[in-house]
């Protein structure tokens with residue numbers, strides 16, 4: 001049961017394709033390497049169809065792989081037993097169809113399948129569903145249903161929690177409450193692997209971000225340094241002689257000082273002067289090869305937008 005080198009997840013050369021010889025093949029995962037350390041929070045980002053869910057489902061033991069090495073909590077999920085399953089928590093993209101049961105019934109029933117579950121009533125309160133404990137699942141809103149999914153994922157006190165697009169459909173308040181919940185799990189030592197389309201979510205929660213594109217990892221690193229120093233180089237833009245001008249420079253102050261001397265109008269101002277440091281969103285969009293205008297057309301203030309909005 002021991003994990004290798006304090007690692008919760010170790011993946012090498014993971015491959016999975018869908019289809020048949022007749023219908024044609026779709027290589028969903030094309031050689032993914034991935035490590036998640038004990039106690040680490042890792043966010044997997046990538047456009048629709050990049051292979052995130054397929055990868056996570058293989059790690060959860062729900063999907064067979066074609067090739068590659070996978071160790072999750074020291075075991076191969078394809079051969080893992082009930083004891084292993086009790087050590088991981090899973091929050092799927094779609095909750096199961098248990099519409100006639102109440103929130104309380106589902107949480108209590110799920111709790112009984114784990115050796116050391118959380119207290120169901122406390123957990124229901126933690127995810128903000130106290131007033132819905134007696135409500136049938138079919139009467140919950142999408143966001144409430146999602147919170148229930150999260151409750152079911154953590155009721156067994158998992159060592160490793162998988163969150164697949166956990167806050168899709170949440171309102172801003174619910175998202176913040178959820179983030180606090182994830183942070184408290186992290187502070188309690190839970191290892192977390194989440195997939196998300198929200199860059200602000202990744203920036204806030206993740207120690208490390210892994211960007212997947214067309215079934216392979218194209219970049220990884222802490223959210224603040226993803227893409228390397230070069231990707232974060234500031235862009236200075238201004239108007240000169242009626243034309244837009246811009247320059248990428250790691251010495252923006254020097255450039256602005258020069259512009260103040262050479263390009264300022266009679267009022268002493270450089271027209272339309274702007275210094276923009278590429279945000280995580282800008283770096284992400286360039287990594288996944290999305291069509292964006294000039295770098296710097298988005299600003300740091302916009303990292304709250306869903307990444308997928310920029311890729312559609």
Ligand SMILES: Nc1ncnc2c1ncn2[C@@H]1O[C@H](COP(=O)(O)OP(=O)(O)OP(=O)(O)O)[C@@H](O)[C@H]1O
Nearest residue numbers: 018019026028046047048049050051052053054055
């Ligand atoms: N059961 C399946 N049968 C056939 N093709 C599939 C199946 N599941 C996924 N695919 C295809 O495999 C590719 C990867 O899908 P996957 O769901 O892993 O991507 P994803 O990164 O999770 O996307 P999203 O962000 O939309 O959830 C896609 O092209 C998808 O259409």
